[in-house]
Amino acid sequence: MLKKIIPALCALALTLLLSACGPSQKVLNVYTWSDYINPEVVAAFEKQYNCKVNFDYFDSNELMLAKLKSGSTGYDVIVPSSYIAQVMFEDKMIIPLDHAKLPNLSHIDKDYLSRLAIDKGTQYSVPYMLGIACLAYNKEQVPTIENSWAVFANPAYKGRITMLNDKREALGAALKFLGYSLNSANPAEIEKAKQQVQQWKQNIAKFDSEVYKNGINSGEFLVVHGYSGDLLQVMEENPKLAYLMPKEGMTVCCDDMVITSTSKNQDLAYAFINYMCDPENAAANMEITMYTAPVTGARELLPKELQNHPAMYPDPEAMKKSEMIKNLGDSDALYNKAWEEVLFSK
Amino acid sequence: MVLAFMYLPMLSLIVQSFNESKYGGKWMGFSLKWYQALFHDKAVIDATLNTLWVAFMATIVSVILGTGAAWALNRFQSRMQQINYTLFSAPLMVPDLLMGISLLLLFVNLGVSLGLTTVILAHITFCVSFVTFTVLARLQDFDFTLIQAARDLGAGNWKIFRKIVLPLIAPGIVAGALMAFTLSMDDFVVTFFVGGPGSTTLPVKVYSMIKHGAPAIINALSVVFMAMTLTIALAGQFLMRKKY
Numbered sequence: 001m002l003k004k005i006i007p008a009l010c011a012l013a014l015t016l017l018l019s020a021c022g023p024s025q026k027v028l029n030v031y032t033w034s035d036y037i038n039p040e041v042v043a044a045f046e047k048q049y050n051c052k053v054n055f056d057y058f059d060s061n062e063l064m065l066a067k068l069k070s071g072s073t074g075y076d077v078i079v080p081s082s083y084i085a086q087v088m089f090e091d092k093m094i095i096p097l098d099h100a101k102l103p104n105l106s107h108i109d110k111d112y113l114s115r116l117a118i119d120k121g122t123q124y125s126v127p128y129m130l131g132i133a134c135l136a137y138n139k140e141q142v143p144t145i146e147n148s149w150a151v152f153a154n155p156a157y158k159g160r161i162t163m164l165n166d167k168r169e170a171l172g173a174a175l176k177f178l179g180y181s182l183n184s185a186n187p188a189e190i191e192k193a194k195q196q197v198q199q200w201k202q203n204i205a206k207f208d209s210e211v212y213k214n215g216i217n218s219g220e221f222l223v224v225h226g227y228s229g230d231l232l233q234v235m236e237e238n239p240k241l242a243y244l245m246p247k248e249g250m251t252v253c254c255d256d257m258v259i260t261s262t263s264k265n266q267d268l269a270y271a272f273i274n275y276m277c278d279p280e281n282a283a284a285n286m287e288i289t290m291y292t293a294p295v296t297g298a299r300e301l302l303p304k305e306l307q308n309h310p311a312m313y314p315d316p317e318a319m320k321k322s323e324m325i326k327n328l329g330d331s332d333a334l335y336n337k338a339w340e341e342v343l344f345s346k
Numbered sequence: 347m348v349l350a351f352m353y354l355p356m357l358s359l360i361v362q363s364f365n366e367s368k369y370g371g372k373w374m375g376f377s378l379k380w381y382q383a384l385f386h387d388k389a390v391i392d393a394t395l396n397t398l399w400v401a402f403m404a405t406i407v408s409v410i411l412g413t414g415a416a417w418a419l420n421r422f423q424s425r426m427q428q429i430n431y432t433l434f435s436a437p438l439m440v441p442d443l444l445m446g447i448s449l450l451l452l453f454v455n456l457g458v459s460l461g462l463t464t465v466i467l468a469h470i471t472f473c474v475s476f477v478t479f480t481v482l483a484r485l486q487d488f489d490f491t492l493i494q495a496a497r498d499l500g501a502g503n504w505k506i507f508r509k510i511v512l513p514l515i516a517p518g519i520v521a522g523a524l525m526a527f528t529l530s531m532d533d534f535v536v537t538f539f540v541g542g543p544g545s546t547t548l549p550v551k552v553y554s555m556i557k558h559g560a561p562a563i564i565n566a567l568s569v570v571f572m573a574m575t576l577t578i579a580l581a582g583q584f585l586m587r588k589k590y
Contacts, residue, residue: 029543034554039388055389056546057554058538070447072452074461074543120560210556217367229558237368289558 017337026051028268031058032079033255036129038288041281043324049271068093068260076263079128079271082118083327085256089124096124101270102276112294116252116324123137124258126273129229129291132249132322136216136231137223149177151223152200161214161223163200165207167339169251170197170326173225176248181321185331194338198345207343216241217227227253228311229291229327235311243310249321250314255296286312356572363565380566393551394571400462400537401530403456404469407546409523411470412477413515419478420485437475445472446539460542468540469530476529477522484518524582528575 008039026049034057042053056075058064061084068078069091088094099105105122112127119125137145145151152161152173172182174193177258184190201207205221213234215221224231228308235241257276259269275281279297286293286302290310299307306312314322328335363381366374382498384390419431437445449468450460458464492514496506511520533551548571555564 027543031543033557034389034551035558035560048432053546054542056541057389059550059553066447067450070539072448072450072460072539072542073454074459084402214561215572232559233368237374 001346026268028265028272029054029075029129030075031056031075031076036289038284041284045275051268072261075260076265077332078258079255082254082256083325085125085258086118093261094124095261102274104274107277107279107295107297109294109296116322118326125258127294128255128257129289130254130294132228132289134228135223135225136241137244138240139242140240141247142222147244147246147247149248151172153203157222159202159205161204162206162208162212163204163225165209170339171335174249182251183326185328187334190334190338194342195253197342229289232290232311245314245318252322252324360567360569363569368560381563384563384566390580391523393548395529397526397547400466400469401527404473405523405526408473408477408526409519412474412522413481413519415478416481416485434478436476437472442535446536450539461481462545464540465537465545466537469553473526473529476525480522481515481518484515520582527567
């Protein structure tokens with residue numbers, strides 16, 4: 001029995017090994033989040049540039065950064081969140097961009113760049129997808145709701161409202177509610193925000209960043225704090241849900257495309273980034289991710305129901321008060337400490 | 347009671363994977379659409395092939411090395427053996443994270459380009475120990491007078507190994523191989539760190555899918571994965587029963 005199996009297995013191994021190396025073609029290695037790009041756009045890019053795009057996936061900015069800091073190489077394009085891109089640039093892990101190779105930069109939303117972006121001049125990064133952290137509620141079970149972060153304290157939702165399990169999101173909501181900047185480095189303001197979250201903690205069901213989607217869908221939770229794109233995906237299936245964009249302002253998070261300093265295929269990497277900034281391709285990607293690409297002209301190309309959707313294009317008034325989460329350097333320790341105290345308080 | 351805790355989550359996963367709803371929680375009708383989506387997702391298929399390839403290679407190499415190591419640990423007695431024994435058991439106790447980062451640093455310093463090869467090498471390092479100890483357990487009950495008897499009857503070393511030793515320790519080898527295979531298939535932390543372009547395996551992909559992907563596809567994927575593991579385990583048992 002064994003005698004027959006072993007040669008067969010070896011033959012299988014050999015064929016697999018051989019099939020792994022096909023004809024030589026330029027390969028672009030992209031390191032990104034899973035399900036974050038439209039496969040059709042990728043196929044069209046591969047065809048146009050006669051190349052192969054290889055995707056690898058990470059699930060956390062911090063783990064990805066740790067891996068690259070240890071010296072891992074081979075990736076050409078990476079899609080980290082803005083505040084991590086900033087760290088990567090300061091550490092010279094990514095290159096300053098040559099704008100001559102990115103003609104489609106002209107499509108990037110000027111308003112977004114000047115008001116929200118960290119890298120305002122697209123010096124080292126090009127914004128890919130933008131999301132906000134907001135609230136969603138069940139219209140049937142909650143006919144009227146106050147448009148404010150104060151809902152966390154409303155006894156009507158006691159035990160049936162969740163808050164994101166993320167120090168910057170939770171404390172950020174409190175900072176906005178109190179009228180401060182969510183990137184505040186002032187210990188007194190952070191202290192007040194901490195007390196606010198501790199007070200909210202008495203009323204909420206739990207801090208959660210993963211299963212709130214299932215919870216709001218099944219009716220277990222009445223109100224949830226979550227990311228716009230994720231909530232939009234739930235909403236497509238469940239028409240009873242509605243958005244709430246607190247009037248005090250929200251947190252904005254953006255994932256950016258960057259080119260690594262170890263990339264051996266810089267020209268192809270530039271071409272890839274440039275391709276994604278084309279309004280048509282940006283619109284196609286938005287339909288998959290349900291997040292907003294800050295690309296002018298993409299909105300008009302979206303299906304009607306997405307064009308005016310508050311999650312894709314929130315009310316400009318609410319957006320005016322919103323802010324991007326920034327890397328705070330040393331002040332980050334204040335947030336870590338405050339968050340620990342929130343988690344361990346009764 | 348304990349069994350219920352072990353199996354109920356799996357049962358609910360299987361049920362949910364056939365749910366029409368993308369987010370579960372509510373039953374919206376029986377559907378195979380997540381399985382369909384799964385089999386059309388090129389990224390998932392690539393990751394599955396990577397996973398199987400890595401697990402397969404890591405199992406073969408670690409079975410050969412591990413059996414040899416177990417034999418050596420069992421047969422030769424010297425003061426060095428205690429040290430060897432400890433060295434072999436160390437990977438069982440080292441945390442994954444430490445192993446992942448240290449292997450990554452090693453590969454980077456050696457100038458090895460990261461990819462499937464480094465993932466396979468890393469998996470071999472932790473699989474070998476498991477194989478060694480399962481085979482060693484088997485060897486400890488091994489009756490070595492059988493070998494002397496065979497030699498008396500004129501059998502050569504190779505013949506003894508093939509006809510006597512191998513069949514007797516085969517259950518240990520198969521058990522070790524199955525363990526190596528499942529460990530390799532499951533591993534996330536080590537793979538994440540030592541992997542390079544084009545080496546995304548299923549666990550790495552699934553973790554990333556939790557962020558933006560549809561939970562229902564992950565459910566379907568897990569069910570397929572469970573079915574695969576079960577088949578391998580059953581196949582192993584079947585092979586072992588046939589011998590005796």
